[in-house]
Amino acid sequence: MKYVKIERDKQIGIFPDAWKFCVGSGRIGLALQKEYIEALAYVQKHIGFKYLRAHGLLHDDVGIYREDKVGDSTSPFYNFTYIDRIYDSFLELGIRPFVEIGFMPSRLASGTQTVFYWRGNVTPPSDYNKWEKLIKAVVKHFIERYGKKEVEQWPFEIWNEPNLNVFWKDADQSEYFKLYEVTVKAIKEVNENIKVGGPAICGGGEHWIDDFLNFCYKNGVPVDFVTRHAYTAKPPEYTPHFVYHDLHPIDYMINEFKEVRNQVKNSPFPNLPVHITEYNSSYHPLCPVHDTPFNAAYLARVLSEGGDYVDSFSYWTFSDVFEEADIPRSIFHGGFGLVAFNNIPKPVFHMFTFFNAMGKKVLYRDEHILVTQREDGSIAIVAWNEVISRECEQERQYKLKIPVEFEDIFVKQKLIDEDHGNPWKTWIDMGRPRFPTKEQIETLREVAKPYISTWRTKSENGYVTLEIKLGKNAVVLYELSKVNDQTHTYIGLDDSKIPGY
Structure with a gap:
């Protein structure tokens, strides 16, 4: 004892609320499902996150980028029917979007490489001029619909894990830097007060953060915050229905938080905010550890200490309404969610509510x-x-x-x-x-x-x-x-x- x-x-200190600044989500098109919104409402009622981050803003199932062909000419059409419905739902539930720019609309893609069951295209744009116009149109629409004051509170993160070739063709760093530069300048041209950052790396690749910040500094490219992801899983064992991992001790994740903060401190931008825009034990949505009380006890120290080193860390994800590895095959399937299907809270959900009670x-x-x-x-x-x-x-x-x-x-x-x-x-x-x-x-x-x-x-x-x-x-x-x-x-x-x- x-x-x-x-x-x-x-x-001895102040307990910050960095742990509830943001939470992750299945691809944003899933927000059109009834159960997704019901789960988000449940989580907001009991925890109350400030922001929500999701893949797939520009994916074809949201349908923002379309093209109309008349005769021999083709012109873009920007369709905001679905994203308006989605963002309206978020704001009504008291949560703002942490906007992730990606993946590539198929009609604007330079290749056919995709990721996940839902086939998010991970290739650069075939035409950067069209990409720039798309980004400007999206940001202008958000401001027209929600107001300048509101949208200026939304962080914009460029892409997802470009240091991994599964998420960015060939993990081409120079191509990602080009994408980032074109995108951030397009956003800032519409509204210079919108905060934009990256590079949203995951696992290894620490040099990417140094290279990214040096690139921005040398080329006068705006950067308002730094993002990366953190998981503690060791190499996986795959089975037809589940994926199993051994895990590093939780110090492994705490040290990643410390390391990225030190990298930023030693960069040309020493005071930039640091956001961990994804974290969990396993990085796979079919890993049973996510459903267990162990996951709650294992990650509790991260909620307790993480705010000492980073400005926010976003649990991946709030709900098991999630389809990266196909449509889930059972009610408990190792999904990332705080909440299982049918709004059944997992132990990790309650761990979050316990921290929500802290002074x-x-x-x-x-x-x-x-x-x-x-x-x-x-x-x-x-x-x-x-x-x-x-x-x-x-x-x-x-x-x-x-x-x-x-x-x-x-x-x-x-x-x-x-x-x-x-x-x-x-x-x-x-x-x-x-x-x-x-x-x-x-x-x-x-x-x-x-x-x-x-x-x-x-x-x-x-x-x-x-x-x-x-x-x-x-x-x-x-x-x-x-x-x-x-x-x-x-x-x-x-x-x-x-x-x-």
Whole structure:
């Protein structure tokens, strides 16, 4: 057991909300589906992200770029029917787009290379002049529809993972720099106040950030922020229906955050914001780890510490409405989402809601616990115990002595672990039904809730003692608040007269 006494009036920092600045999504065309919007509404109600990032803004299924042929001439037609419906839905739910420019419309593509089940084209434009006009038309339309003040709050990120040849033909760095330069200048010509950045790299390729920032500096190309992605998965093992990974210790991701911040500090633009526009354990949407309580306990430290190093980090993704590896074949299939199909929250969803309960004032933090104080003096604590292998310690215990501003205390505990708030386990107990009945879905929703317990205690000499015991892959939230006791207002109150009391 680890004993911690927190000194009175000793604040060690402010807990930033970088963890909820942005969240990822399946390709943006999926926002036309009813379940996508229902899941987003659910996530916004309980967490409330500020921005949403998705692939496929310029993909053919959104249909922005079209061409009309009259005689021997061809002219572009910019069709905003679907994107207006999508962005209207986002804004109505209190979330703004973190705009990712990509992939290439087929009629404007220089090649046929695509990625994913939905065939996002990853080749450069066949005509940069047409590409420039398309970008200007898109940005002008956004401003006309949503207003200059609103659109100036939307970050624009150019492309996705161009350092990987699966996402950018031949991973051609010079071609990406050309695409970035043409795109950012087109955006800035429409409105110079819109923030634009990149290069959105993933895995290795750290030199890309140095090269990208040096290119922008030497050529006078605007850049307002830097982006990259972070995953901790080791090489995959593929099966027909699932992909399995071993994972690096979570320090691996924390160190990536530190490294990219240091790269920017040592660049010609040392003060640029850094946004991790994707992160998770596995980078594959068929990896069962995403559905487990382990994923929640494993990533909790990232939410606790990530804001020390980067301006935001965006969980990939909010929902299992996602089709990169084909249409999902079962309700639990290893999808990235915080929320499974049928709005069934996964353990990682609850881990996010626990952090959403934190106060701003940090009283204590280590690699497995965060203790905060809210503005009203109440205390919020989140603790976790990821068990990555059988060789790891299976149980973790704390004894905390916490300064409080009140004597009579109400304690509320919410717990998720292998046996609580774990619908994936119940689904296995059911026999892993691919397409569960309505009754099975209702059962999964019922068990997907955290275990809640409450009690009342007293402080002594301005301190309260709290003992925490964390089992395998547990994440727990404690909320300590002042009791406003109104028992004396009930005339004739005598609980001893209640049968069974």
